[in-house]
Amino acid sequence: MIIGVPREIKIGETRVSMTPSLCRRAVSLGARVLVEKSAGSSAGFLDAEYRAAGATLTSSAEKVWRSADLVLKVKEPLPAEYSLMQKGQALFTYLHLAAGAGLAKELCQRRILGIAYETVEGGDGSYPLLKPMSHIAGRLSIQIGAYFLQTQYGGSGVLLGGIPGTAPGHVVVVGAGNAGAHAVRMAAGIGARVTVLDLDMRKLENLDQEYRGKVITLMSNPANIEAEVAAADLLIGAVLIPAAKAPIVVTQKMVGQMRPGSTIVDIAIDQGGCIATIRPTSHKEPVYRHHGVIHYAVPNMPALVGRTSTIGLTQATEPYVAMIVQKGVERAIQEHPGLAAGVNTRDGHIINDEVVKAVGFDS
Ligand SMILES: NC(=O)c1ccc[n+]([C@@H]2O[C@H](COP(=O)([O-])OP(=O)(O)OC[C@H]3O[C@@H](n4cnc5c(N)ncnc54)[C@H](O)[C@@H]3O)[C@@H](O)[C@H]2O)c1
Known part of the structure; x- marks a missing residue:
């Protein structure tokens, strides 16, 4: 061969x-x-x-x-x-x-x-060849988001970890699978306030146990997503229905309620994206603005490392x-x-x- x-x-x-x-x-x-x-x-x-x-x-x-x-x-x-x-x-x-x-x-x-x-497929319902790249994209999503939140890149000027006496940035992660859980890990690690939403209660339970209350876990439904997105400095899209086009979980109206200069990283863009206002970008031109919000949607994020x-x-x-x-x-x-x-x-x-x-x- x-x-x-x-x-x-x-x-x-x-x-x-x-x-x-x-x-x-x-x-x-x-x-x-x-x-x-x-x-x-x-x-x-x-x-x-x-x-x-x-x-x-x-x-x-x-x-x-x-x-x-x-x-x-x-x-x-x-x-x-x-x-x-x-x-x-x-x-x-x-x-x-x-x-x-x-x-x-x-x-x-x-x-x-x-x-x-x-x-x-792995024998246990996992996707072993997607997993390592999802881990990488999840981890990268927080450092990319932190970068574009900086004022000189058009961001709102929020430091995700904050400093004593100021509120930390709010990171909202939709999807608690491989990419989402690693985004949570990075965001929690730098001291951001983190909320993660998923439909799968077992995944939320695991994260709740791991972070012992330091990360807020919420069931993914339109009401919870709307409330969280409106308050997010950094929104991470990390949902997947295997092989399918990604479901739109964040509507145009929700994006419109975000503070100008807030940032979205839609990791799920390779399956079409899960944010209504998203379209694919590239490493050459990684971001664009919509409703004043920075959108990052590079389908090959792991190429950065x-x-x-x-x-x-x-x-x-x-x-x-x-x-x-x-x-x-x-x-x-x-x-x-x-x-x-x-x-x-x-x-x-x-x-x-x-x-x-x-x-x-x-x-
Ligand atoms: N952009 C990139 O460079 C890049 C790199 C790697 C992976 N990805 C993509 O990232 C996405 C996530 O991959 P993964 O390996 O983490 O998948 P995963 O299966 O491990 O996790 C996906 C999670 O989404 C959840 N989910 C499904 N519908 C939902 C909804 N409506 N609301 C909330 N949660 C919902 C599932 O319950 C699951 O926990 C995929 O589209 C994958 O292809 C992109």
Whole structure:
């Protein structure tokens, strides 16, 4: 099997889908690995390290795509990459098709076996390939929010931790899953006043136990969200319904009630976003203002810390990559229901029901 590792081309992307260490493992199991030159350089992995790990390097992205049985990526293919995809090829990467109808169509037309990291399931109902990036995005959301709250970046001038004699900033986190819980951890750590809302009482109970009253937990419903959002200095969107388009939990009216210069970081933007006024931004232009409120909605936040993110991601993907090399893609999917749950497109069809619902077609 030939595994292709292209250089990521999304704006500001610094991650790479394979470290030299994962490359060594794949080669030892019998794969040939073709890496595009400088694919790992933004994450601090040098071409020489891939060569030493047994990879072949090429300066041609086209060669990587055309030769590979399995293309291993980080982010979804962009329009510039569509024509490089080979009919029947397997693609293992984040796809987020609920927010990407155009890509879903391309994958169907080109009959790509599209395995989405974000819907691969662990045995316990978890999403092991989404989890590490959600942890990173959750943690980053607080430092990003703190940055844009500073006056010279247009923010309201609130220091989240406050100082003795002043009230700390108020951080409201909607969604208490992997991203939300790590946002809570960072916000509580710097001394902000933190409220977290979720529909899942067990998650709220866990956070209540962990923070022993220092973090306020609330059931997510429109009344609670409206009251909290109006008082928020920093609002974090971190909800997920797996594979589906994110539900809008914060309305335009609620955003309009926020104080000017307050900041929203909608981590859920990769699934379409959970704030009514949100649209995707990029690392080049990460924020815009709406109703006087700063909106940040970068779909590849972990690229800000490419080294940590690459190591976190590839540690999670390694067992799946190893299994695919050992068994072949088809047998690996047949024998591992968790990996099978990652298959979003196959033989010209979308086979994930939530994606079909979100994009409105199945082939
Ligand atoms: N922007 C980025 O760079 C980036 C990086 C990583 C993850 N993400 C995204 O972050 C989002 C969250 O991922 P996660 O791993 O934390 O998911 P998760 O499944 O661990 O947590 C999601 C939480 O949302 C809750 N939820 C669902 N509907 C809700 C509602 N109406 N109100 C309140 N809570 C609700 C669920 O109960 C769950 O606890 C996903 O969209 C994921 O793709 C984005």
